[in-house]
Amino acid sequence: MAGISNDKKxxxxxxxxxxTQETIWVLLEGHISPCxxxxxxxxxxxxxxxxxxxxxxxxxxNVKPYDIVFLNHDDRNTPIQPGTLLKxxxxxxxxxxxxxxxxxxxxxxxxxxxxxxxxxxxxxxxHSSGAWDLLxxxxxxxxxxxxxxxxxxxxxxNSNGQCNLEEIEERIEDEYLFMNLLTxxxxxxSNQRILNxxxxxxxxxxxxxWTLKEVGNxxxxxxxxxxxxxxxxxxxxxxxxxxxxxxxxxxxxVQQLKDKAFAFNNNFSSNExxxxxxxxxxxxxxxxxxxxxxxSTTVLKVxxxxxxxxxxxxxxxxxxKMFRY
Numbered sequence: 539m540a541g542i543s544n545d546k547k548x549x550x551x552x553x554x555x556x557x558t559q560e561t562i563w564v565l566l567e568g569h570i571s572p573c574x575x576x577x578x579x580x581x582x583x584x585x586x587x588x589x590x591x592x593x594x595x596x597x598x599x600n601v602k603p604y605d606i607v608f609l610n611h612d613d614r615n616t617p618i619q620p621g622t623l624l625k626x627x628x629x630x631x632x633x634x635x636x637x638x639x640x641x642x643x644x645x646x647x648x649x650x651x652x653x654x655x656x657x658x659x660x661x662x663x664x665h666s667s668g669a670w671d672l673l674x675x676x677x678x679x680x681x682x683x684x685x686x687x688x689x690x691x692x693x694x695x696n697s698n699g700q701c702n703l704e705e706i707e708e709r710i711e712d713e714y715l716f717m718n719l720l721t722x723x724x725x726x727x728s729n730q731r732i733l734n735x736x737x738x739x740x741x742x743x744x745x746x747x748w749t750l751k752e753v754g755n756x757x758x759x760x761x762x763x764x765x766x767x768x769x770x771x772x773x774x775x776x777x778x779x780x781x782x783x784x785x786x787x788x789x790x791x792v793q794q795l796k797d798k799a800f801a802f803n804n805n806f807s808s809n810e811x812x813x814x815x816x817x818x819x820x821x822x823x824x825x826x827x828x829x830x831x832x833x834s835t836t837v838l839k840v841x842x843x844x845x846x847x848x849x850x851x852x853x854x855x856x857x858x859k860m861f862r863y
Contacts, residue, residue, distance in 0.1 A: 539638050562628035563636035565611070566597065567667035568717055569599055572636035586620040592639060601641045602830040607637040641667045645723040653694075653806055654681050654737040669720065684737065692736040710735070718826060725839065734835070759781050781831040787823070794819045 556579040565572035575591065582588055589603040598606065608618040612635065618627075633639050644665045650673065652659045657701065659680035663672040675692075678684045691710040710716050723731045783791075798815055799805075825838040 559629045560625060562624070563631040563633055564592065565636040565638050566595070567602070567609075567614075567638055567640045568670070568713060572633060574633075577624065578626070582624060583620050584620065584624055585618060585627070587618075588624055598639075599639060607640040609640055609668075611635045614638060614640075614668065615675070640666060641665045643720075644725075646729045646731055648720065648731045648733065650676070651732070651734045652677060652680060652737055654684070657681060659731055665720065671828045672702065681737070684739070688740040690738050690740050691716075692738060693733070694736055695734040711740075749768075778820050781827075783827070791819070791823050794823075 543818075558578050560577050560579050562575055562577060564575055577588070577591060582591055585608050586603075588608075589606050591604070592598055592767065593601065593603065608622075609621075610616070617640075627637060643666060646663050646665045648663050648669060651664070652660050652661070654677075659677075661676040661680065663669060663676065674689065676691060677691075678687075678699045693708040693710060708719075710719060719733070720731060721734065725731050795816070798819060802812060802815070821838060825836055828836045
């Protein structure tokens, strides 16, 4: 019996201790690449515990634990509860689908004034690592026609008082460009970063290439295939101008038209170059009036991406008010 006992002892192997080490992929929101962290599950059981681990990362050192939010890579609208166990999450994270960490960058807020065609809207979002996603979400909530569109933003002015008057507009097409813009935009006395952004839809044809049907669908939300089927424009439906033209301004405008007509020997042909000469007079007085009394950031350009309906409505209003008497 003793021999059997000894043999049993000799064949026994000590069972390895269960490992408490786990690897998890983490992406700091706003950064390009995730990082891989090793955690001890005997010390860190849920996401609330995990906050103390990731606070060792430099950008999070001064962030309060209650300001740190965890998100799924494919759903950044719904935060993951702090009491969620860490091991199941870690088992399902990869380099391409990491756990996302959202955090505040400053205590200032971002106020965005949107302009899309003839529509405007305003929203307020926190200055956080998720500002880019929030920006696009708010824009699509404000304008129904953008719900499935791929959108980009054009900067018109920020709270530094800087207007973009360059020939090449500053376009914001990705997270890096937007976060860089926020870095360059100082908070005002109310601790707000004010941005004025024009929204454009990516991949759409230039306005001058639109068909009548596309103009009807996209701008007027009405279907028509010919000019005859369009709804007639009733100038009396336009609201009153806040500031009317003076008699001197009207006389100057009329004289400009007369001088141009005389230069062309009263030729009003449909030649594009000739028409542009006449249209330029209307555009100049319209933009001048808008700059003086409506929006000082408006600028006349040779070939801008115009918000056509906005400009058309203003020109109609201006001309109607000028000649109503």
